[in-house]
Amino acid sequence: MLEQRIIQFLKETLSGNVDAAHDLGHLIRVANNCKHIQKHEGGNPDIILVASYFHDIVSLPKNAPDRHRSSQLAAQKTLTILAEHFPEFPARHYAAVEEAIVCHSYSANIKPGSVEAKIVQDADRLDALGAVGLARTFYIAGKLNTKLFNSDDPFAEQRALNDKEYALDHFYTKLLKLPDTMNTGEGKRIAKKRSQFLLSYIDNLRQELGLSVSFCDE
Secondary structure, three states: OOOHHHHHHHHHHHHHOHHHHHHHHHHHHHHHHHHHHHHHOOOOOHHHHHHHHOOOOOOOOOOOHHHHHHHHHHHHHHHHHHHHHOOOOOOHHHHHHHHHHHHOOOOOOOOOOOOHHHHHHHHHHOOOOOOHHHHHHHHHHHOOOOOOOOOOOOOOOOOOOOOOOOOOHHHHHHHHHHHHHOOOOHHHHHHHHHHHHHHHHHHHHHOOOOOOOOOOOO
């Protein structure tokens, strides 16, 4: 019942202009990732559920100077929403929800302490990998008017990486590093599998560009 009420609330309140990479579909995927990992790792399912659905209730643009504050603002707004619209959710869990939301952010770079926060962070990062992660990366690149890749040196073999200018560089500056940041065993297992999809894509791109060296086994 709580999950259905939250989904209905989000459907009614999320702006029509919400970033499609952080829309309700993203929240549902993260919640589903959380539920899967929780079965393996434990933790309070209600805290995890609430944090997963509200972790991006405030999501500043990727190029915003105060982007790193998104998770803090989201946590604050979530506690207000819970108090006003979900009074049945125990106030004793507020601090745990706040931690899980604040810690989920990659840019905030805050190490989670509780198992609930670890699960939410892993679940959110999993959505940046695999087929969905690939689609989200290029969607965001389009919104930011970022080039797909550097035509002269697509894989940054002779230049410094710059993911603010080239979308493909983001694979190397962040995405392919995510498996090593996972907190849970199950999160790490899924992340490694999904990162292989990205490596396979890179390998196919290299071949299409006439470059035959494979990086799939790295």
